[in-house]
Amino acid sequence: MEIAQINKLKNNRFFETYKTQISTFIALIAIGLILSLMTDKFLTGKNLLSVMRQSSINSILAAGMTFVIISGGIDLSVGAIVALSTAIMGDLVVNSGLNPFMGMAVALLLGVIAGSTQGLIIAKVKIPPFIVTLGGMTVWRGVALEYVNGSNVYGLPKPLIWLGGGDVLGIPAPVLMALLVYLGAWFLLKKTKFGTYTYAIGGNEVAARLSGINIDKILVLIYSLNGLLCGVSGILIAGRINATSAVVGVGYELDAIAAVAIGGTSMSGGKGIIWGTLLGALVMGVIRNGLNLMRVSPYYQQIIIGVVIVGAVSIDALRRSRK
Amino acid sequence: MENVTKKFPGVTALDNIQFNLKAGEVHVLLGENGAGKSTLIKIMTGAYTPTEGVIRVQGEEVKIDDPIHAQELGVGAVYQEFNLVPFLDVAQNVFLGKEPRKNGVIDRQYTLDKTKEALDMVGADIKADALVDTLGVASQQMVEIAKALNSRSKILILDEPSAVLTEKEIEKLFKVIERLTAEGVGVVYISHRLEEINVIADRVTVLRDGQYIQTVEVEKGKIDKDELVRLMVGRTLDDFFPKHDIEPGEEILRVENLGKKGVLENISFSLKKGEILGIGGLVGAGRTELAKAIFGAEPADSGKIFVHGKEVSIQSPSAGIANHIGVAPEDRKKEGLVQILEIDKNINLASMQKISRGPVVNFNKMDKVSNSMVDKLKIKTPHLKQLIMNLSGGNQQKVVLAKWLASDTEILILDEPTRGIDVGAKVEVYNLMNELAAAGKAIIMVSSELPELIAMSDRILVMHSGTISGELSKDEFSQERVLKLAAGGEA
Numbered sequence: 160m161e162i163a164q165i166n167k168l169k170n171n172r173f174f175e176t177y178k179t180q181i182s183t184f185i186a187l188i189a190i191g192l193i194l195s196l197m198t199d200k201f202l203t204g205k206n207l208l209s210v211m212r213q214s215s216i217n218s219i220l221a222a223g224m225t226f227v228i229i230s231g232g233i234d235l236s237v238g239a240i241v242a243l244s245t246a247i248m249g250d251l252v253v254n255s256g257l258n259p260f261m262g263m264a265v266a267l268l269l270g271v272i273a274g275s276t277q278g279l280i281i282a283k284v285k286i287p288p289f290i291v292t293l294g295g296m297t298v299w300r301g302v303a304l305e306y307v308n309g310s311n312v313y314g315l316p317k318p319l320i321w322l323g324g325g326d327v328l329g330i331p332a333p334v335l336m337a338l339l340v341y342l343g344a345w346f347l348l349k350k351t352k353f354g355t356y357t358y359a360i361g362g363n364e365v366a367a368r369l370s371g372i373n374i375d376k377i378l379v380l381i382y383s384l385n386g387l388l389c390g391v392s393g394i395l396i397a398g399r400i401n402a403t404s405a406v407v408g409v410g411y412e413l414d415a416i417a418a419v420a421i422g423g424t425s426m427s428g429g430k431g432i433i434w435g436t437l438l439g440a441l442v443m444g445v446i447r448n449g450l451n452l453m454r455v456s457p458y459y460q461q462i463i464i465g466v467v468i469v470g471a472v473s474i475d476a477l478r479r480s481r482k
Numbered sequence: 483m484e485n486v487t488k489k490f491p492g493v494t495a496l497d498n499i500q501f502n503l504k505a506g507e508v509h510v511l512l513g514e515n516g517a518g519k520s521t522l523i524k525i526m527t528g529a530y531t532p533t534e535g536v537i538r539v540q541g542e543e544v545k546i547d548d549p550i551h552a553q554e555l556g557v558g559a560v561y562q563e564f565n566l567v568p569f570l571d572v573a574q575n576v577f578l579g580k581e582p583r584k585n586g587v588i589d590r591q592y593t594l595d596k597t598k599e600a601l602d603m604v605g606a607d608i609k610a611d612a613l614v615d616t617l618g619v620a621s622q623q624m625v626e627i628a629k630a631l632n633s634r635s636k637i638l639i640l641d642e643p644s645a646v647l648t649e650k651e652i653e654k655l656f657k658v659i660e661r662l663t664a665e666g667v668g669v670v671y672i673s674h675r676l677e678e679i680n681v682i683a684d685r686v687t688v689l690r691d692g693q694y695i696q697t698v699e700v701e702k703g704k705i706d707k708d709e710l711v712r713l714m715v716g717r718t719l720d721d722f723f724p725k726h727d728i729e730p731g732e733e734i735l736r737v738e739n740l741g742k743k744g745v746l747e748n749i750s751f752s753l754k755k756g757e758i759l760g761i762g763g764l765v766g767a768g769r770t771e772l773a774k775a776i777f778g779a780e781p782a783d784s785g786k787i788f789v790h791g792k793e794v795s796i797q798s799p800s801a802g803i804a805n806h807i808g809v810a811p812e813d814r815k816k817e818g819l820v821q822i823l824e825i826d827k828n829i830n831l832a833s834m835q836k837i838s839r840g841p842v843v844n845f846n847k848m849d850k851v852s853n854s855m856v857d858k859l860k861i862k863t864p865h866l867k868q869l870i871m872n873l874s875g876g877n878q879q880k881v882v883l884a885k886w887l888a889s890d891t892e893i894l895i896l897d898e899p900t901r902g903i904d905v906g907a908k909v910e911v912y913n914l915m916n917e918l919a920a921a922g923k924a925i926i927m928v929s930s931e932l933p934e935l936i937a938m939s940d941r942i943l944v945m946h947s948g949t950i951s952g953e954l955s956k957d958e959f960s961q962e963r964v965l966k967l968a969a970g971g972e973a
Contacts, residue, residue: 172867351841352834355827362820369779369809369817370832370885371800429822 179423179475180435186471187442194449201452208331214444215333216392218437220411221418222337222344223385225436228419229348230381231361231428232288236277236295237415238408240386243303244269245393249312249403252319259316267390273299274386278379288382296412303405311404315397323398333395340388344433347384357381361428417464418443421471442467486535488521495521499535499694501687503637503668508659508682511672512714513689514905519672522689523639526670527559528552540636550580558630559639562646564622566629568615573597575614576629600628603665604658620651627658631667638662639670644678648764649969656682680705688713715905722909723937726916730940731755733791734924735807735893737776740785745771747948749785753893758915758925760939762932762964768948769928770812773895776926777809778802789893803832805893808886810879812897812928818882819870826852826866828881833889855884859914876907883914894918895926900934912938932961946970 174181195202220237227234244266252262273295280291325332348354356377359367368374392411397403422439424431446467450460488496496518503509513519524530525537528546537544539555546552552559566575573593582589597610606624614622623643630638640659644652659669659682673679679686680703688695688710695713715722733752740749746768753759761769775782778796786793789805796802802809811817819828829852830837837847852866859880863873870878879899886894896915900908915925915938929935935942942954944967952967966972 172865176867350843350845352838352843353841355831355834355843358823359820359827359831362822363816365817366820367831369777369799369811371798371803371889372831373800425822429820 177432177435180432180438182474183422183435183438183442183471187438187445190442190445190449194445194452198449198452201449206448206452208329208334210441210444210448211334211337212331213448214440215331215337216395217411217414217418217443218337218440219340219388219392219395220415221422221436221440222340222433223388224412224415224419225344225422225424225431225433226348226357226381227288227385228416228424228426229361229428229431230357230378231364232281232378232381233416234274234277234288234292234382234385235412236273236292236299237385237389238411239296239299239303240270240273240389241393241396241408241411242405243273243299243393244390245397245403245407246303246307246312246405248393249315249397250307252316253312253314253403259318263319263394266393267387270386270388270390270393271383272386274389275379275383277386278382281382282375282378300405307403307405309405311402313402315401315403319394319398320401321398323395323400333399336391336395340391341433341437348433353377353380358429361430363429414443417468421468423475439471442471483522483526483535483537486522486525486532486537488525488530489533494692496525496532496692497694499689500697501694503670504684505636505666505668506663507684508663508669508671510679510683510686511670511689512679512686512710514714517689517714518692519689520641521692523559523641523670523672526552526557526637526639528557553630556636557639558635558637559641560623560626560630560643561641562643564626566614566622566625569613571611571613572601572608572617572625572628573610575625576600576610578629597628600631601625603631603662604628605661606658619646620648620654623647623655624658631662635667637668637670639672641672643671644673644675652678676705676707676710679710680707686710690714690716722905723934724909724912724916725937726920728756728916728919728940730757731922734789735776736788736791738786738788740772740775740782740787742771742775742780742782742784745948746775746782749950751943751950751953753924753926755892755922755924756919757940758919758927758938760935760942761926761928761945762930762935762942763945763951763968765930767945767968769945770897771948772945773809773811773897773926773928776802776893777807777895779809803889803891806889806891807893807895808832808889808891809895810882810886810897810899812901814875814878814882814902819878819885821871822869824867824869825856825861825863825873825881828870829855829884829888832885836889851888852884855888858887859884860910874904874907876903876910879903879907879911880914883911887918891923893924893926895928897928898930899927900929900931932964935964936961944968 200206224234224237247269248262248266251257251265252259277291277295280286281288322332327335348357356367356372359372360374360377364374396407418439419436420426421442422435424435443464446464447460450463483499483501486496486499487494499522501522511519511522521530525532528548528551537546544555546555567578576597577593582592594610601608601610604624604627606621608617608621608624614625617625643655647655663669671682683700685697685699687697731754734755735753738750741747749772763769771780774780776787778798778801781797787796788794794805796805815821826848830848834843837844837851849866856863861877861880861884863877870881900911919925927938936959940956942959942964943950944952944964946968947970951970954963
C-alpha cells in the first residue's frame with residue numbers, strides 16, 4: 160500500500176517542491192521523539208519554549224542568510240556585524256545615557272550600514288562575496304573592539320531586557336520576533352519583485368541583467384537586509400544577557416549557513432525556501448538542547464553538530480543524484 | 483552496431499539503429515537536433531549503455547562499459563564542447579587521468595614524446611609543453627584529436643568539429659582526416675552542413691527522431707543535397723520556411739555611425755515596422771555585439787540610435803527595454819533564461835513592473851499573462867510552475883520570445899533564433915516571426931544558417947570584422963553573395 164501512496168505523493172507538485180523541507184520536518188519530529196524517549200525533561204512545555212528561545216537568534220540570522228545564499232552569495236561577516244551593533248548600542252545607552260529606543264535604532268542602522276557597504280563593494284567592484292565578507296568579518300569586529308576599547312557593558316535599561324527575556328502570554332519575546340522576521344522574509348521572497356529578482360540573480364545573473372533587472376540595487380538590498388537582521392539579533396542578545404560586548408557572535412555566521420543548508424537551500428543559489436531555513440535552525444536547536452539534557456560534553460557536541468550538517472546535506476544530494 | 487535501441491524513462495531516444503563503420507572511411511552521421519546522433523555516439527563511447535542491440539568492434543561482440551574502456555577498444559571521440567584543462571599544458575591534457583609513472587612520479591619525458599608523436603600524426607604544429615589556454619580554438623581541437631587517438635585507435639568520432647572553425651581551419655581539419663583515414667582509421671563525422679559532407683563523406687547514415695532512416699553511399703563532390711535534406715527532415719525545404727510577405731510600415735529604428743572600440747565600426751541602418759532584417763556574417767564579425775549594443779547590454783561608445791525618429795540613449799538593458807527593444811540571445815542557457823526558475827516567472831521577468839503594485843507582485847496577473855503566452859506561443863508544458871530546465875530547446879526559445887512579448891517589445895532582436903532546436907519547433911519559431919511581423923513588430927535576425935537567413939529575411943545586412951560589408955535586397959539574395967560579403971569581398 161505504501162508504494163502506491165508514495166507514488167501518488169510523488170506526482171503531487173507540493174511534495175515535489177517541498178520534498179527537502181518535508182524530510183527536514185520529519186527529521187525534526189524524529190529527533191524530538193528520540194529525545195523524549197531518552198530524557199524525561201525534553202518533552203516539557205518549559206523546555207520546548209527554551210529550545211525556541213535559544214534558536215531564535217540563529218533563526219533570525221539564518222533568515223537573512225537565506226536571501227544572501229539564494230542570490231548566489233555568502234556572508235561571513237554576520238557574527239562581526241552582530242558584535243558591532245550590540246557593542247556600540249550598549250555603550251551609547253549605558254555610558255552615554257542614550258534613550259534605549261534610539262539605541263536600538265542605532266543598532267539597526269549600524270547593521271544596515273555594514274551590510275550595504277559590503278553589498279556595494281560586491282556589486283560595484285565585482286569581488287566575490289566570500290572575500291568581501293571575509294574582510295568585513297575582521298573589519299567590523301575591529302571597529303567594535305576599538306569603539307568600546309575591548310570593555311564590556313553591564314546593566315541595560317528595561318525595554319532592552321524585555322526584548323531579550325520578556326514574554327507575551329507565555330511566549331518569549333525573541334521567539335515572537337523570530338516569527339515576525341520569518342513572516343516578513345516569506346512575504347519578501349514569495350510576494351515581491353525583490354524576492355523574485357533574488358531567485359533570478361542566483362539562478363542566472365546574466366539572464367537577469369539582460370531582463371533589465373538592476374542587479375546592483377538588488378544585491379545592495381540583500382546585504383543590507385542581512386545587516387539589518389544582524390542588528391535585530393544584536394539587540395536581542397544584549398537583552399538576553401543584560402550586557403553588551405564586542406566579542407559576542409563569534410561563529411554565528413557558520414550556524415546561520417548551516418541552518419540554511421539543512422533547510423534545503425542550494426549553496427549555488429537560485430533555489431531555496433524560507434521555512435526550510437526555520438526548520439534547519441530548529442533542528443540545530445533541538446539537537447543542541449538534547450545533547451545538553453543528556454550532558455554530552457561540548458566537545459562531543461561540536462562533533463555531532465558537524466556530522467549532522469554534512470549528513471543532512473549529503474542525504475539530500477544523494478537522493479537528487481539517484482534521480 | 484545492430485538493432486541498437488536506447489530508452490530513457492518516457493522516451494525512446496534511439497529505435498533499432500543500424501550503423502557500421504569500415505576501416506579508412508569517413509562515415510557521416512546526419513540528422514537534425516534531437517535526431518539521436520548524440521545518443522548514438524554516447525553509446526559508442528560507453529557513456530550510455532544501450533537498452534537493446536549488439537555492438538561489434540572488428541567483428542567481436544563487445545559491451546562498452548565506460549569511456550576509458552571505449553578508448554582501450556580503440557574508440558576515441560572529440561566532442562563539440564572541448565574537455566581540456568586550460569592551465570595545464572598539451573601533454574598534461576593528453577595524458578590526463580592516465581599519467582604514466584616512473585619511480586612513483588609522472589614520467590614527463592614519456593608523455594612529451596608520445597604527445598609529440600600524436601601531434602605529428604594529426605600534422606599539427608603545436609608544442610607538447612604549450613599551455614592549452616594560449617592555443618586558439620582550432621589548435622585546441624587538434625589537441626583533442628591527439629588526445630582521442632592512441633597507438634591502438636581504430637575509430638575516431640568527431641561531433642560537429644567544423645562548428646567552431648573558420649573556412650581555412652576546416653580545410654586543415656579535412657587534411658588531418660584524410661591523413662588518418664589513409665592510415666586505416668575509421669572516422670564517424672557528425673555534421674548537418676551539406677557542403678562539408680560533399681567534400682569528405684564516403685557514406686552517410688541519416689537519423690530522424692531516433693529512427694534509422696537510410697545509409698547512402700556518396701560520391702565526393704556529387705551528393706544529392708535535396709535528397710539528403712528530404713531524408714533528414716522528412717519533408718521538402720519549401721514547407722520548411724513559411725515566409726509571409728508583409729508590407730513594411732513606418733521606420734521604427736535607425737542606427738547612425740554606431741561604433742564600439744575594437745568591435746563595431748560605423749554601423750548605420752534603419753528598420754521598419756513589420757520588417758524582418760537579416761544580419762549575416764561569420765562568427766566574430768560583430769553581429770552579436772551589434773545586437774547587444776542596440777539593446778544596451780554592451781553599449782556602443784559612439785554613434786546614435788533613434789527609436790520612432792527620436793534619438794535615445796541606451797546604456798543598459800533596462801534602457802533598451804524602456805525603448806521596447808528585446809533580445810533573444812544566442813546562448814539561451816547562459817543569457818536567455820533562468821533555468822532553475824519557473825516558466826511563469828521567466829515569462830514575466832522583464833515586465834515585473836507591469837504586474838506589480840509598488841513592490842508587491844500580483845500573481846493573478848502573472849498567471850493571466852503567462853497563460854495567454856503559453857496558449858499563444860503553444861509552449862508545451864504541463865503547468866506554469868514547470869522549471870525551464872525541464873523544457874526542450876524549442877520550448878525554451880518560445881519562453882524567451884514570450885518574455886519579450888509580455889514586456890511590449892516592438893523591436894525584437896533574435897540572435898541565432900533556431901540554434902539547437904528541433905525541426906518542428908524551428909518551423910513554429912518561423913511562423914511566430916511571421917505573426918509578429920504581421921502585427922507590426924520589427925525583427926532583426928542574426929543567423930549563421932544561410933538557408934534560414936535567405937528564406938526569412940526581407941533584407942540582409944552582411945557584417946565583416948565589425949563593419950557592414952554590404953546590404954542585399956530580396957532580389958539579390960544568394961548564398962554566394964552573403965558568403966562573399968561575409969569574407970569581406972564585393973557581392
